[in-house]
Amino acid sequence: MTFLATAARCEMQPPIALGKLFRNRPKTGGIESWFPDSEIHFTYKGRTAIRHLCDLLDLRGSEVLMPAYNCGAEIEPLIRGGARIVPYRVDKSATADIEDIRKLISDKTRAVHVTHYFGFPQPIDEIRKVCDRHRLFLIEDCALALFSAWQDRKLGSWGDVSIFSLPKSIPVPDGGVLVINSPRLQSWEWKKRSAPLLSATRRSLSLFKSSLFRKRPLDNHPDRIDSELQDGVPIGVPMEEWYSSPEVRGTDGLPDVPGWMHYEETFTDRTLSWFSAHLLRGVDEDEIIKTRRRNYLCLASLLSGRPGFTLLYKMLPPGVCPLGLPLVCRDRESLCRHLSMRGITAAIWWPGFDRNMDWDRFQEARFLKNHVLLLPAHQGLGEKDMEYIAHAVATLNSQ
Numbered sequence: 574m575t576f577l578a579t580a581a582r583c584e585m586q587p588p589i590a591l592g593k594l595f596r597n598r599p600k601t602g603g604i605e606s607w608f609p610d611s612e613i614h615f616t617y618k619g620r621t622a623i624r625h626l627c628d629l630l631d632l633r634g635s636e637v638l639m640p641a642y643n644c645g646a647e648i649e650p651l652i653r654g655g656a657r658i659v660p661y662r663v664d665k666s667a668t669a670d671i672e673d674i675r676k677l678i679s680d681k682t683r684a685v686h687v688t689h690y691f692g693f694p695q696p697i698d699e700i701r702k703v704c705d706r707h708r709l710f711l712i713e714d715c716a717l718a719l720f721s722a723w724q725d726r727k728l729g730s731w732g733d734v735s736i737f738s739l740p741k742s743i744p745v746p747d748g749g750v751l752v753i754n755s756p757r758l759q760s761w762e763w764k765k766r767s768a769p770l771l772s773a774t775r776r777s778l779s780l781f782k783s784s785l786f787r788k789r790p791l792d793n794h795p796d797r798i799d800s801e802l803q804d805g806v807p808i809g810v811p812m813e814e815w816y817s818s819p820e821v822r823g824t825d826g827l828p829d830v831p832g833w834m835h836y837e838e839t840f841t842d843r844t845l846s847w848f849s850a851h852l853l854r855g856v857d858e859d860e861i862i863k864t865r866r867r868n869y870l871c872l873a874s875l876l877s878g879r880p881g882f883t884l885l886y887k888m889l890p891p892g893v894c895p896l897g898l899p900l901v902c903r904d905r906e907s908l909c910r911h912l913s914m915r916g917i918t919a920a921i922w923w924p925g926f927d928r929n930m931d932w933d934r935f936q937e938a939r940f941l942k943n944h945v946l947l948l949p950a951h952q953g954l955g956e957k958d959m960e961y962i963a964h965a966v967a968t969l970n971s972q
């Protein structure tokens with residue numbers, strides 16, 4: 574019963590469509606067809622793809638310009654790969670500052686890392702031009718931007734290399750992708766080993782469990798929720814579980830990156846699991862883009878004008894496949910906890926501060942790290958769920 578009681582109604586990762594799980598799946602499709610002219614490598618995680626590109630781009634001993642607004646999981650593999658991180662400014666709208674990138678280029682710089690936050694494009698054309706002018710590699714981080722496009726061109730196709738993290742957008746237990754676009758680069762050879770059995774099985778079971786025991790939108794009636802809460806049953810995944818590692822604070826008083834974001838060297842030569850590869854073949858890209866956009870627009874309009882937060886993005890540009898709906902909140906911890914009690918897993922977005930950066934210099938990135946909360950809007954949810962989330966948000970303000 575506790576098992577059921579903790580099932581989420583609106584979780585952060587889309588669930589597996591269990592009915593379709595054992596249907597015949599096409600042999601090909603998915604990522605290979607998204608970048609037909611590029612070389613594609615599947616890795617166990619997005620961060621392992623980043624570790625590989627260090628060797629591919631020969632980054633040892635050189636500098637990589639890195640956005641100050643980052644999660645930390647992308648920094649560690651670069652450092653393990655021998656690169657030195659030089660952070661550049663990202664403003665309060667989560668946009669990379671191209672002037673700052675220009676100023677920071679030195680004769681040691683070899684690459685610029687760009688992150689498309691929540692599926693929304695950075696000014697990638699201009700950054701590409703800066704890289705070309707200075708003969709730098711462009712690393713396009715699409716960990717949060719699977720299926721997104723800008724000006725009819727897929728994000729991930731501007732970089733000399735790009736990386737993806739599959740479980741953030743589709744229901745797979747593991748999987749990262751390294752896409753090599755540049756003809757300047759040699760074909761990448763590495764000794765692949767199968768996915769780590771224990772870790773992949775644990776992740777598969779957890780995804781399977783949350784897909785099997787999720788509550789459907791029909792259960793979402795707000796009155797029923799309030800009566801369940803009066804019985805004292807916590808029906809969501811508590812925030813502490815989502816961000817479960819014990820918090821460690823540095824001398825500057827800022828919390829460290831959570832333990833599960835750190836880099837595990839033993840995964841470097843591992844590829845994605847058989848289960849992920851199987852699930853990937855059934856992915857319907859057009860349907861995912863359509864549903865995510867519809868959910869985003871629906872939730873954004875239901876929330877517009879509410880007190881206590883603003884939307885990070887004022888518009889949803891054509892081609893964007895949103896990861897979720899990012900809010901900039903006055904008090905995101907209270908909102909997150911309130912939603913969690915109602916079965917809605919919102920994500921406190923990147924509360925950890927990587928120890929390799931001087932955060933005093935990046936107040937805007939710090940602001941985003943302290944205020945952004947991501948609401949779910951993925952393809953496993955529908956308009957009823959968006960109404961449910963909006964209602965839950967409204968009840969916080971009315972309490």
Ligand SMILES: Cc1ncc(COP(=O)(O)O)c(C=O)c1O
Binds near residue numbers: 646
């Ligand atoms: C921007 C960014 N890049 C890279 C990664 C690494 O992806 P993964 O978790 O699959 O290793 C993450 C994930 O935490 C991320 O947020």
